[in-house]
Amino acid sequence: MGKRPPTIYTVANHAGVSIATVSRVDRGDPAVAGSTATRVRASMRTVGYRPNGAARALATRRHRAIGLVFPDLSGPYYAGVILGLEAAAGALGQNLFIVGTDSRARPEQLVSDLSRSVDGLVVMGRTVPDEVIAELQRGGLPLVLLARPAVGSSDVVRTENRRNAEALTRHLLEHGRRRIVFIGDPASSPDAAERWDGFVAAHRDRGGPIPIRPVISAFREGEGRAAALQALAVKSRPAALFCANDEIAMGAYAAAAELGLTIPTDLAITGWDDIPVARFLAPGLTTVRQPLAEIGALAARLVLERVAGSHKRPVTTVLPTEIMIRSSCGCRSQGGTWER
Amino acid sequence: MGKRPPTIYTVANHAGVSIATVSRVDRGDPAVAGSTATRVRASMRTVGYRPNGAARALATRRHRAIGLVFPDLSGPYYAGVILGLEAAAGALGQNLFIVGTDSRARPEQLVSDLSRSVDGLVVMGRTVPDEVIAELQRGGLPLVLLARPAVGSSDVVRTENRRNAEALTRHLLEHGRRRIVFIGDPASSPDAAERWDGFVAAHRDRGGPIPIRPVISAFREGEGRAAALQALAVKSRPAALFCANDEIAMGAYAAAAELGLTIPTDLAITGWDDIPVARFLAPGLTTVRQPLAEIGALAARLVLERVAGSHKRPVTTVLPTEIMIRSSCGCRSQGGTWER
DNA sequence: TAGGTTCATGTAAGGGCTTACATCGACCCA
DNA sequence: TGGGTCGATGTAAGCCCTTACATGAACCTA
Numbered sequence: 253m254g255k256r257p258p259t260i261y262t263v264a265n266h267a268g269v270s271i272a273t274v275s276r277v278d279r280g281d282p283a284v285a286g287s288t289a290t291r292v293r294a295s296m297r298t299v300g301y302r303p304n305g306a307a308r309a310l311a312t313r314r315h316r317a318i319g320l321v322f323p324d325l326s327g328p329y330y331a332g333v334i335l336g337l338e339a340a341a342g343a344l345g346q347n348l349f350i351v352g353t354d355s356r357a358r359p360e361q362l363v364s365d366l367s368r369s370v371d372g373l374v375v376m377g378r379t380v381p382d383e384v385i386a387e388l389q390r391g392g393l394p395l396v397l398l399a400r401p402a403v404g405s406s407d408v409v410r411t412e413n414r415r416n417a418e419a420l421t422r423h424l425l426e427h428g429r430r431r432i433v434f435i436g437d438p439a440s441s442p443d444a445a446e447r448w449d450g451f452v453a454a455h456r457d458r459g460g461p462i463p464i465r466p467v468i469s470a471f472r473e474g475e476g477r478a479a480a481l482q483a484l485a486v487k488s489r490p491a492a493l494f495c496a497n498d499e500i501a502m503g504a505y506a507a508a509a510e511l512g513l514t515i516p517t518d519l520a521i522t523g524w525d526d527i528p529v530a531r532f533l534a535p536g537l538t539t540v541r542q543p544l545a546e547i548g549a550l551a552a553r554l555v556l557e558r559v560a561g562s563h564k565r566p567v568t569t570v571l572p573t574e575i576m577i578r579s580s581c582g583c584r585s586q587g588g589t590w591e592r
Numbered sequence: 593m594g595k596r597p598p599t600i601y602t603v604a605n606h607a608g609v610s611i612a613t614v615s616r617v618d619r620g621d622p623a624v625a626g627s628t629a630t631r632v633r634a635s636m637r638t639v640g641y642r643p644n645g646a647a648r649a650l651a652t653r654r655h656r657a658i659g660l661v662f663p664d665l666s667g668p669y670y671a672g673v674i675l676g677l678e679a680a681a682g683a684l685g686q687n688l689f690i691v692g693t694d695s696r697a698r699p700e701q702l703v704s705d706l707s708r709s710v711d712g713l714v715v716m717g718r719t720v721p722d723e724v725i726a727e728l729q730r731g732g733l734p735l736v737l738l739a740r741p742a743v744g745s746s747d748v749v750r751t752e753n754r755r756n757a758e759a760l761t762r763h764l765l766e767h768g769r770r771r772i773v774f775i776g777d778p779a780s781s782p783d784a785a786e787r788w789d790g791f792v793a794a795h796r797d798r799g800g801p802i803p804i805r806p807v808i809s810a811f812r813e814g815e816g817r818a819a820a821l822q823a824l825a826v827k828s829r830p831a832a833l834f835c836a837n838d839e840i841a842m843g844a845y846a847a848a849a850e851l852g853l854t855i856p857t858d859l860a861i862t863g864w865d866d867i868p869v870a871r872f873l874a875p876g877l878t879t880v881r882q883p884l885a886e887i888g889a890l891a892a893r894l895v896l897e898r899v900a901g902s903h904k905r906p907v908t909t910v911l912p913t914e915i916m917i918r919s920s921c922g923c924r925s926q927g928g929t930w931e932r
Numbered sequence: 933t934a935g936g937t938t939c940a941t942g943t944a945a946g947g948g949c950t951t952a953c954a955t956c957g958a959c960c961c962a
Numbered sequence: 963t964g965g966g967t968c969g970a971t972g973t974a975a976g977c978c979c980t981t982a983c984a985t986g987a988a989c990c991t992a
Contacts, residue, residue, distance in 0.1 A: 257732060259948055270972045275950060285970060302731045305708030306649030307948035310977045315646060317689070317709070326868075331671045339695035347689050347706060349657070355679035366687060368645030369657070391642045392597060473872050502872045509874045528666075529869055532813050532842045534849045599978055610942045615980060625940060647978035650947050935991090942985070947978105955972075961965095 258299045267295035278303055317347040318555055319370040321363055323379045324354040327472070327499060328527035330376075332544025333398070337374065339545070340552035346371075353379040360384045367393055372555035374398060377441060394558030396551045401442050405566040407554045411542050412573045413443055417450025418457075420522055420540060420575055421494060425458055427582050429492040429520050433483040435476060435504065436496020437468045444496050447524060451494055469500060476503025484511055484519070491520060492581075498523035498530050498539055501580075505533060516582035526576050536578030543571050598639040607635035618643055657687040658895050659710040661703055663719045664694040667812070667839060668867035670716075672884025673738070677714065679885070680892035686711075693719040700724045707733055712895035714738060717781060734898030736891045741782050745906040747894045751882050752913045753783055757790025758797075760862055760880060760915055761834060765798055767922050769832040769860050773823040775816060775844065776836020777808045784836050787864060791834055809840060816843025824851055824859070831860060832921075838863035838870050838879055841920075845873060856922035866916050876918030883911050 260278075264271045269292060276284045277292040284292075295301075309315045318341055322330055334350065341348045351366055353359040363380050364387075367373060372394035375385060385403040389395055395406040402408045424432055432455075438448035469479035480493055480503060495501035501523030505515065513519045515535055523530060526541035550569060577583050600618075604611045609632060616624045617632040624632075635641075649655045658681055662670055674690065681688045691706055693699040703720050704727075707713060712734035715725060725743040729735055735746040742748045764772055772795075778788035809819035820833055820843060835841035841863030845855065853859045855875055863870060866881035890909060917923050 261948080271949080272951080272973080273971060276971090279950085283970065288970080300731050302704075302728075302733070303708050304650070304948050306646045306655060307977090308708070308950075309646035310644070310650050310979080311948080311950040313977065326671055326675050328668070328671075331666055331668075334690075335666050335692070335695075338690060338692050342691065342696050342702070347691070347709060349687050350674075350678060350690055351682065351687070352675070352678050355675075356682050362682070364642075368643050368648070369687060388642075391640045393642070473868065477872075502869060505874065506872045528813065529842060532817075532846045534845065534874065601978080611979080612943080612981080613941060616941090619980085623940070628940080644978055647947090648980075650949085650978080651980040653947070933992100937988100937990075939988085940986090943983085945980105945982090947980085950975105950977085952975090953973085956970090958967100958969090960967080962963100 258301045259304070260301070262299050263292065263295050263301045266299050267292045314559075315369055315371050316345065317349055317370045318552065318559075319349040319351065319366045319373045321359075321366070321373065321375045321379050322350065322352045322354075323377045324352055328529070329497065329499075329525050329542075329544065332527070333376070333548040333551075336545030336548030337552045338548070340549035341556075344552070344556050346552075346556060364388070367391075371559040372396070374551045374555055375400065394555050396555045396558075398547060398551055399441060399443050402566075402568065407558070407566050408568040409547055409551050409554065409571070410568070411443070411547065411571045413446035414450040414453070416540050416573050416575055417447040417494075417524075418454045419450075420538075420581075421451045421454035422457070423575075423577075424492045424494070424520055424522065424581060425454060427520070429582075431488065431490040432492040432494050433467060433490045434494045434496070435467050435469055435479045435483065435500050436471065440471070447496055469496075471497050471499055473499050473503040473506070476500030477506045478503070480504035480507035481510070484508075484513070489519075493519065493521045495521060495523050498525045498527045498537060501537055501539065502529075502533065505537075515580050520582045521580045523580075530576070531578065533580070535580050538578045538581035538583065539576050541574045541576050543573075546571060598641045599644070600641070602639050603632065603635050603641045606639050607632045654899075655709055655711050656685065657689055657710045658712045658714065658892065658899075659689040659691065659706045661699075661706070661713065661715045661719050662690065662692045662694075663717045664692055668869070669837065669839075669865050669882075669884065672867070673716070673888040673891075676885030676888030677892045678888070680889035681896075684892070684896050686892075686896060704728070707731075711899040712736070714891045714895055715740065734895050736895045736898075738887060738891055739781065739783050742906075742908065747898070747906050748908040749887055749891050749894065749911065750908070751783070751887065751911045753786035754790040754793070756880050756913050756915055757787040757834075757864075758794045759790075760878075761791045761794035762797070763915070763917075764832045764834070764860060764862065764921060765794060767860070769922075771828065771830040772832040772834050773807060773830045774834045774836070775807045775809055775819045775823065775840050776811065780811070787836055809836075811837050811839055813839050813843040813846070816840030817846045818843070820844035820847035821850070824848075824853070829859075833859065833861045835861060835863050838865045838867045838877060841877055841879065842869075842873065845877075855920050860922050861920045863920075870916070871918065873920070875920050878918045878921035878923065879916050881914045881916050883913075886911060 260271045260274045263274045277289050338348050356362050359380050374396045376398040382403045389404050397406050397408045434451050436444050438445045467479040467483050469475040493504050504521050508519050523537050523539035526539045530537040530539050600611045600614045603614045617629050678688050696702050699720050714736045716738040722743045729744050737746050737748045774791050776784050778785045807819040807823050809815040833844050844861050848859050863877050863879035866879045870877040870879050
């Protein structure tokens with residue numbers, strides 16, 4: 253019982269070579285003669301050798317891994333970003349650690365724990381106190397911040413919010429929807445705040461005392477539905493709901509259905525993110541596409557560049573977004589035709 | 593340039609203690625006197641010490657991490673499982689490596705690479721050749737298989753498919769829907785195969801030559817829509833579509849809308865998984881709930897039990913599923929009321 | 933006051949790899 | 963034939979921790 257697993261020494265003995273040669277074979281070093289390599293590989297197989305990653309990491313001083321800290325792993329938005337991050341990290345030969353802070357008691361502890369085992373870290377949203385971020389940064393850990401205000405000199409990846417929020421709001425206003433309610437909490441994230449800014453700016457441009465009221469809500473269907481029901485319960489019902497993300501918009505769809513309101517005739521609804529299901533809703537959801545996978549991929553690349561030491565100056569990248577006009581804003585034929 | 597990061601020795605020097613004491617402080621060993629601990633912690637902070645996880649892993653022979661191999665990280669189904677897995681792993685103090693095989697060229701390579709850095713592995717679906725699984729198993733790596741046929745003596749976590757597929761099909765038949773088409777490829781996964789089996793069994797029970805045709809499709813909205821359009825294009829239009837998962841069902845909703853068919857009056861549709869959005873569709877989607885988070889959590893627990901060596905005998909767990917009757921099967925009032 | 937406990941800390945031997953450098957033949961050319 | 967090259971392999975010094983065991987001081991008891 254408790255027998256030790258085979259190590260590089262086991263293999264070396266079995267094959268009658270030195271551990272250096274075994275190591276070279278394992279790493280595919282071409283300096284090893286073909287015949288030797290074959291023999292060593294055979295030995296590896298027969299003794300059941302599985303190289304120890306920790307030992308390798310210790311010797312090379314590289315973990316070959318990056319960490320991703322998320323507020324919450326669920327939801328299509330996060331899934332999209334993770335997907336892109338994972339693919340990019342993988343393409344660069346790195347493994348990906350993921351950690352969701354929502355399920356954990358002490359995020360700081362968790363993050364500093366994670367930081368022991370990675371070469372760099374991607375931190376998304378308001379998951380970790382700035383202080384912890386700064387601390388890690390001071391320790392020299394390559395860091396990329398996603399959808400989060402900058403801290404010190406980290407790289408930051410964000411997406412364009414303000415301009416398109418303004419454009420989309422103007423679009424609704426120009427279609428005669430005067431009374432528009434913003435559903436989402438501007439204080440919940442920098443992204444939400446910027447969307448709110450754009451929303452307000454569009455109204456200001458048009459002049460006049462137009463009713464603008466943010467309704468607080470978490471960014472999930474259930475909360476969106478509740479907030480929409482509340483927003484629609486007033487005497488002078490709004491003509492449109494500007495939802496801070498697509499999940500909220502889906503909740504708003506449900507609310508509209510419950511109240512017997514037809515979209516977009518009685519009520520226009522817009523979302524944000526362009527999650528995969530957005531186009532399958534009936535009517536298709538007008539929303540703003542974020543390049544989810546690209547956000548993740550870019551973050552991975554940046555953090556790995558830092559790990560490799562190739563860039564020093566902190567970079568803030570703002571990725572473009574794109575307004576996807578479908579039917580829910582009242583633009584196209586109603587019906588639920590399937591649209592790109 | 594290239595200055596080495598501080599190690600345990602740096603801290604020991606700075607604090608005037610031995611490295612053993614520093615180690616003890618770092619791990620919270622209560623044997624250290626309070627005053628010493630305080631001093632050491634101060635030194636850690638001032639020199640900017642970040643413990644090296646690889647060195648620790650090497651010394652303890654534990655990576656404190658498990659790996660998760662996925663076919664594809666996107667989609668609500670996978671997201672749900674990952675979420676549960678991550679939370680459970682985190683609660684047990686383990687980190688989680690995730691790897692999606694879809695984005696990678698050589699899954700075997702990838703998995704054996706990953707296996708160097710984890711104490712155990714969770715493999716989901718048909719992502720990796722059985723041979724590779726067997727190899728790892730032989731190497732003594734704790735392994736849990738998810739939604740995948742057993743290989744050798746691994747633990748397996750699955751969910752109940754057949755019985756509820758049969759019950760759901762019978763439900764449709766009893767509501768007078770005679771012509772039902774199964775949308776999904778039974779060959780694509782054991783889960784799909786079992787759902788198909790249940791679907792067939794229900795028909796057999798009712799006797800008679802009822803049209804049963806599986807339509808091949810990947811498990812995504814787009815493919816579901818295409819398959820549904822095809823299924824509905826025949827002269828004697830089916831009265832119901834039994835979709836192998838919810839994403840396919842969403843595609844079917846889109847197809848129905850395009851053809852001007854009302855759900856459930858003209859066409860009943862059922863899904864599988866009960867992804868979060870299912871209840872927000874209009875009409876609410878009748879589907880079968882899988883305990884997504886629980887699947888993941890259970891897998892994490894099992895693999896960690898194996899790591900700890902507490903259980904040896906391979907276990908196959910089949911988690912129960914639950915039929916969620918909403919409106920799309922024709923059961924409740926039509927309209928889009930929001931239902932649990 | 934000698935011997936025994938207890939508590940805090942130190943010593944040193946690993947843990948399993950990578951890699952700079954040394955070694956050793958074989959081969960080549962003058 | 964001697965010296966030089968080159969290619970394949972070995973030697974050994976790390977990489978940074980953990981932990982069994984040793985040490986030593988302080989305190990207690992008979």
